[in-house]
Amino acid sequence: MHDSAVIDEVRQLLDAADFYRPAHETVWRAILALYGEDKPTDPIALSHQLRAQDDLERVGGVVHVHQLADVVPSVSSAVYYAGIVRRMADLRRLRTSGMRTAQRTMEPGADPDAIRSEVEADVRIERERALASGQGRLSRFITDGWRFVTETGADAEPLWGTPEQTAWSSGESLMIVGAPGVGKTTLAHQVILARLGLADSVLDMPVTPSRRVLYLALDRYKQIARAMARSVGSEHEHRLRDGLAVWQGPLPATLDKEPDLLADLAAAHQADTIVIDSLKDAVSTLVDDALGVAYNNARQRAIRNGVEIMELHHQRKATEGAPRAQKPTLDRVYGSTWITSGAGSVLFVSGEAGDLAVTLHHLKTPTGEIGPLQVIHDHERGISTLDPALDPVAILRQRPDGLTVRELAMIQSGQNNPERSATEKARRTLDRLVRAGLAGKAEGTAGGTGGGQQARYRASVRHIGAVS
Numbered sequence: 154m155h156d157s158a159v160i161d162e163v164r165q166l167l168d169a170a171d172f173y174r175p176a177h178e179t180v181w182r183a184i185l186a187l188y189g190e191d192k193p194t195d196p197i198a199l200s201h202q203l204r205a206q207d208d209l210e211r212v213g214g215v216v217h218v219h220q221l222a223d224v225v226p227s228v229s230s231a232v233y234y235a236g237i238v239r240r241m242a243d244l245r246r247l248r249t250s251g252m253r254t255a256q257r258t259m260e261p262g263a264d265p266d267a268i269r270s271e272v273e274a275d276v277r278i279e280r281e282r283a284l285a286s287g288q289g290r291l292s293r294f295i296t297d298g299w300r301f302v303t304e305t306g307a308d309a310e311p312l313w314g315t316p317e318q319t320a321w322s323s324g325e326s327l328m329i330v331g332a333p334g335v336g337k338t339t340l341a342h343q344v345i346l347a348r349l350g351l352a353d354s355v356l357d358m359p360v361t362p363s364r365r366v367l368y369l370a371l372d373r374y375k376q377i378a379r380a381m382a383r384s385v386g387s388e389h390e391h392r393l394r395d396g397l398a399v400w401q402g403p404l405p406a407t408l409d410k411e412p413d414l415l416a417d418l419a420a421a422h423q424a425d426t427i428v429i430d431s432l433k434d435a436v437s438t439l440v441d442d443a444l445g446v447a448y449n450n451a452r453q454r455a456i457r458n459g460v461e462i463m464e465l466h467h468q469r470k471a472t473e474g475a476p477r478a479q480k481p482t483l484d485r486v487y488g489s490t491w492i493t494s495g496a497g498s499v500l501f502v503s504g505e506a507g508d509l510a511v512t513l514h515h516l517k518t519p520t521g522e523i524g525p526l527q528v529i530h531d532h533e534r535g536i537s538t539l540d541p542a543l544d545p546v547a548i549l550r551q552r553p554d555g556l557t558v559r560e561l562a563m564i565q566s567g568q569n570n571p572e573r574s575a576t577e578k579a580r581r582t583l584d585r586l587v588r589a590g591l592a593g594k595a596e597g598t599a600g601g602t603g604g605g606q607q608a609r610y611r612a613s614v615r616h617i618g619a620v621s
Contacts, residue, residue, distance in 0.1 A: 159231045160188050166235040168282075171242035176212040180221065183208070196222040243279065250275045270405075277413060294457065312461060313344055314358045314523065317585055322519035323361075325497020326452055326462040330486050330516075334506025336530045337465050340513075340537055341428060342381050344463070348426060349396045351389060356513070356526060356539055363461070367398045367424035371434035374401045383535030398422045407437045409447035415455035415462070427455065431465040432492070445489025452495055466492075468501070480525070483516050493517065502528075510540065521581065545582050546591055546612065555595070555611035558583060583610045 164185060172178040183202045187194045196219045203209040203218070212218070250272070257268050296305075305324075313321035321327040321344070331337045345368065346352055347360035354360055370377045378399075385393065400418070408414055419427055429435050436448045452462060469487045481501045486493050493499055497519050504511030513526040527540035541547045543565055549556060556564075562571035562579035571579075586592035590613060597608040 160184060160194065162232050163235045164188070166232065166239055168242075171238055173241065173245070179203070179206075179208050179212050180218070243282075246279065250279075273417075277417070281413075310361055311359075311519075312348070312361045312363075313355065314520075317521050318358070318523045319518070319520045320358055320498060320500065320515070320523055321461075321463070322497050323461065324456055325519055326456065326464055326495070328464045328466055328486075328493065328496045328499045328517075329502065330466045330468050330499060331502035331504075331511075332468055332506065335502045335504045335508060335511050336528070336537065337502055338377060338380050338430065339530055339532075339535055340500075340502065340528075341430070341463060341465055342384060342535060343537060345397070345426075345428060346381075346384055349392055351385070351392065356528065356537060357544075358523075363396070363426045365396050365398065365422070365424045366426045366428065367400065367419060367422050368428045368430065369400045369404070369418075369435070370430055371400075371403060372431065374399070377430060380535060383533065398424060403434060408435050408451040409437050409444045412447065412451040412454055415451050416458045416460060419455060419458065419460040425459065426461040426463070428463045429465065431467065432488075433467060439488030439492065442489045442491060445491035449491055449495035464496070481514055481516065486516075507532075522578065545586060549586070549592055549610065549612040553611070555609040556583070557607040557609055559607065561610075586610070 167181070169178045169182045169185070172181060180199070180203070183199055183206065184194050187198060187202055192198060196215075199222075200209060200215050200218050203212060209215065209218075254268060254272055257263055257271070309323040310316070311319040311322055313319075313327070329337045329341055340355070343352065343355045344360060345366055347355050348363035348366055350362050352360065368377075404414065405411075406414060415427060419425070432448075433439060437444055439445065455462060467487045468481070468485050481503055483490075483493050483499065485501065486499065493516075496517060498515070499517035500523075501514040501516050502511050503514060509530055509532070511528050511530065513524050513528050515523040515525075527543045528537050529540055530537050545561060545565075548561065548564060558576060558580045559571070561583060562576040563569060565579060566572070566575040568575070583592060583594070587594050587610070592610050593613055595609045595611070598606045
């Protein structure tokens, strides 16, 4: 009782309301009041505090206070005893909740959905109470350093892309940004269907299969349904019934107000992947930094529970006079900076509504940058492909004599004198094709009297033969 270490440990486990006997609750509140003011909590000080509150006689008087002090346990024992009190209090609350639920079910005109919502709210409150107390809050997500670097999945295969160029990394959200009508939903649907096993890749990048996807169609869900219908047929019915769940319309609460809602939805529908279409309908406002942090908190809680997240989002209007071909930056993403700060990967689709050809920029990268990619949308079939004119493999196949790094940089950038960043990107692209067996490299020679030769890259023989 008068050991501050004991009080500090126990107060993290127990609320005053956890005590069954009102007298014990009153004593504990008085102890906390003294502790909070950095005053002694021995029997004399405690009796004085209780007397000042006019509670001393109600708890049993001075004698009872001293009797309690005589049986104060050590710190380790106090935590154990507090756990007993806490467990019994939890069981009482759950029992009360169950009785209240049973009573509600027998009321005339009882609404199952309303009762179910109340039960879920009660369970959520109990879980938050458990997480906010002592050992649950302070150690639930602790791991040792070795396990952290070897078992947290940092080396897991990307959900979309390759380890060198990752569009969507496991344990990090993917955000697809663009103006209305540029094909964000079209692109997202292809990745989702690939996650369901209906395709192996999207934009020539492999996609890892998912167990079950929960699609949050928060706005214009009939339009979303029409868009997805372009890409599926009756042969896909079984997989769509088993692997895809769709929420239609607004959520029961915005994610800044209920940060566990994403994780709860995933658990309720056994989903390992959630797609939010779109963010503007999931958060109260996107420009407020506090709400941006709150949304990221909801996102990270779901990710911590093993849920993969894809988000569709809108861009800011381009500044007046800005060149259309100018590469976008993260500043073009609408809303608080904390929304993109918490994302693992940000893809930006630039173009005009209804364009068949758009450009995909990689604004935030988990690994190496992808693109920019020139993408062709087939609006009738809901399929997007890379423009073969700028596909490095296709370019190599069309050049039997091969290409230098600079020549590829000139083609991809459209510049006669490409910047260093474009040249280095072309070098990484060609070297990656060599490692993948899609190209060969003839090393260059150093300069001399006759001048040096740059390294040349050629499509591998088997790939030339495949298209000849």
